[in-house]
């Protein structure tokens with residue numbers, strides 16, 4: 459009586475339901491970092507996923523978690539696949555029962571005293587899965603300089619998902635971009651805070667936001683130098699946090715110091731900003747004798763608190779950009 463249903467159940471045991479995944483309008487498919495702490499959402503070019511990515515390992519662009527390629531489905535894709543698999547299985551069971559019922563009913567002898575018929579509710583149902591829809595396209599598209607894989611993220615990324623490569627130069631450009639965004643957003647943040655928390659809160663928060671731009675820049679440049687320098691030799695602890703020490707190290711490695719790319723005024727200004735960062739980090743921004751000795755131009759007396767202006771951040775970004783570009787070229791040439 460239930461031949462078709464039994465056959466269908468046997469078939470289902472050996473044929474898994476496959477649920478397709480759509481790419482977005484730019485040809486990218488959604489992926490998600492399987493690390494529980496991370497869960498970073500990103501996209502990879504569909505063609506590259508087939509050709510460049512390896513089954514054995516994929517890396518998270520944000521945290522560099524490593525896992526085989528079949529572990530990078532997004533939570534949404536998994537939920538969708540579960541629902542679709544259920545719909546397909548229900549459809550197949552339903553349709554097999556419909557055809558069993560039809561056959562059973564057609565075999566009933568006519569004109570007999572007792573007649574039996576079998577009825578299955580509902581009509582035929584779909585037995586194919588609807589593809590998982592792609593999330594909205596992401597603006598920031600990145601091409602790995604090592605393996606040429608294309609991927610897309612929101613905000614920023616440090617590692618290539620196809621080969622795990624850490625791009626020192628891209629990370630540095632990204633950090634400088636973030637500092638600029640932070641500086642440019644201060645006005646909007648201040649306005650929002652004045653309305654929600656009051657003027658005092660707004661002023662305090664915005665001041666510390668502007669001050670962090672300086673340390674962000676110093677740290678970004680330090681990491682950048684460390685990333686470029688490691689092939690030339692050992693780096694003394696935090697050497698690239700100090701301008702002169704860093705410049706000396708570069709001179710030893712490539713016979714070029716920071717004066718190659720910055721004018722003497724720029725070097726003096728940059729040094730003041732490095733000293734300001736030091737005093738913010740270690741003396742709560744209060745000027746001490748060291749600060750006076752270490753800065754060649756100085757408008758402060760001991761005991762004053764230093765101020766970071768928008769212009770300071772512009773100077774810092776301008777100098778760091780010049781140094782970054784100069785070092786990149788010099789390292790590639792040598």
Ligand SMILES: [Zn+2]
Pocket residue numbers: 491492493496497498518519520521522523
């Ligand atoms: Zn991750």
Ligand SMILES: [Zn+2]
Pocket residue numbers: 602603604605606607618619620621622623
């Ligand atoms: Zn790569």
